[in-house]
Amino acid sequence: MVRTLLKNLKSLAALSLLAASLATRAQDDAGLAATFTAGGQSDSTILSNVWLHVPAGEAPTPFLAPGKFQTEWRGFVSVDLRSDYTFTASLNGALKLEINGAVILEGATNGVLTAAKPTRLNKGTNSFVATYTSPASGDARIRVTWIPKEGAAGPIPTSALKPALTPAVERGQQLRLGRHLALEHRCFQCHSDQAPKGQGTPELKMDAPTFEGIGSRRNFAWMAAWIENPHTNRARAQMPQMFHGPAAKANAEAAAAFLASLKATDAPAGSASTAATSEQAEAGQHLFQTLHCAACHTAPDSNENDPTKVSLSQVSAKFTEGSLLAFLKDPAAHYKWIKMPNFKFTDAEAQNVAAFLRSKAPAPKQSPAAPADLVDKGRNIVQTSGCLNCHTAKLENQFKAPAIKLTSEQGCLADAHGSTSKAPRFDLTKEERQAIRAFAATGLSSLERPVAREFASRYAQTLNCAGCHGHIELIPHVDILGGKLRPEWAEEFIAGKVKYKPRPWIEARMPAFPAYAEGLAKGMAAEHGYAPTTPKE
Structure with a gap:
């Protein structure tokens, strides 16, 4: 199943490819x-x-x-x-x-x-x-x-x-696509009345980037543009466009002004910055190439227009001075389920990669401090618009989503939004909306049934494992791993806890995906017919 789900996958921004893979099966699968x-x-x-x-x-x-x-x-x-x-x-x-x-x-x-x-x-x-x-x-x-x-x-x-292939197979693939999309887009963070209570599939625990201290990590101008419309900044962004109509830009700027005011009590580790040298930038470019970052990203100065990759052209606009270095060292520090893996950079390596990225990216816009009334307006918007259903902050959440069924053709799943609609607008295709409705019509009991085999299939693709495995010389193809690795060791390895490098002669390195490690390791074993825990001999 991993092979069929990973076929032709290229990037972290893979939901569109997952849709194509699950919803419509090619005859040569x-x-x-x-x-x-x-x-x-x-x-x-x-x-x-x-x-x-x-x-x-x-x-x-x-x-x-x-x-x-x-x-x-x-x-x-x-x-x-x-x-x-x-x-x-x-x-x-x-x-x-x-x-x-x-x-x-x-x-x-x-x-x-x-x-x-x-x-x-x-x-x-x-x-x-x-x-x-x-x-x-x-x-x-x-x-x-x-x-x-x-x-x-x-x-x-x-x-x-x-x-x-049969209609029943196509139907099953559509249900899986709808289930995955509903979980990835955090539908049940707002529509919590429809979510299962107690234990369920691991994705129900997925977080989103925390707002705490975000003003020390992100630039105001970038946040304002992102909030106004995430989909113009990144193809297939999961975050919806929250504000619409004539006041959308002003509301986005107010929300960004409030978020920019949320400073960390301590500056990010490594934030003390000195001017990067050309030697550092050159060393960072070498790392960018040898670690195969281009499997998921386009370089800041690249003219490549690949919607399945995350462009790094806005890296300077996005990250405040010093925070890029901290992010490269620990991408999951403020977002546990982030899809960006941890390459376990040394301080010098992180400094070099940051130097390379910033040397190629346009400089950020400088913004004056926001007036107090704009910050207050933004605080109210963040409290009342649903932001806190996904993002955490030391702030009372005053928003509750209206009761609406995911089988509906209104609200978030409307095929067309009226001028007065306040529903968040996700970048979903018609087929994806139909898949979510079809999945929701099953009664959502599937959310209570975690199946490790299917988790591994979904996230081996979403995390773009095939971007390196099977594409880079000497790195084993992903679809054989579940039949070769003990799940306990695989979990430790995927989580980045194995201290040695199994293949030290390979210049590339395996990055860590801590939040996904258990599900991937156990699921890959189950896909190959093996138990999630190695039997005692």
């Missing part, structure tokens, strides 16, 4: 169509292979309740030359595997099944159907592998598999 059935309900999606691990008591998908279930994988397996293959399966449950209409492996076990004889695969495509039934108790798990004639046992290459 790798993997297999998988239909889960439980309690008289069905849910279809695409999985990368006949691999699955569902811990006892957990739901097989977000859209089905926990309990006994059945999964049918359907599609085609292709080989370049006609040859014989012996299929095996490690599982807990029951399996029936059919190739070109013939049953070649069938049985129930908490162990290993091996076909009695090799199966002849024709050159080109061969129909492939695998039906798995979960056990009455214990974890549900399955991993199907093959042994080529005169070859070694191993997984069926995901690239050799092609799904049999």
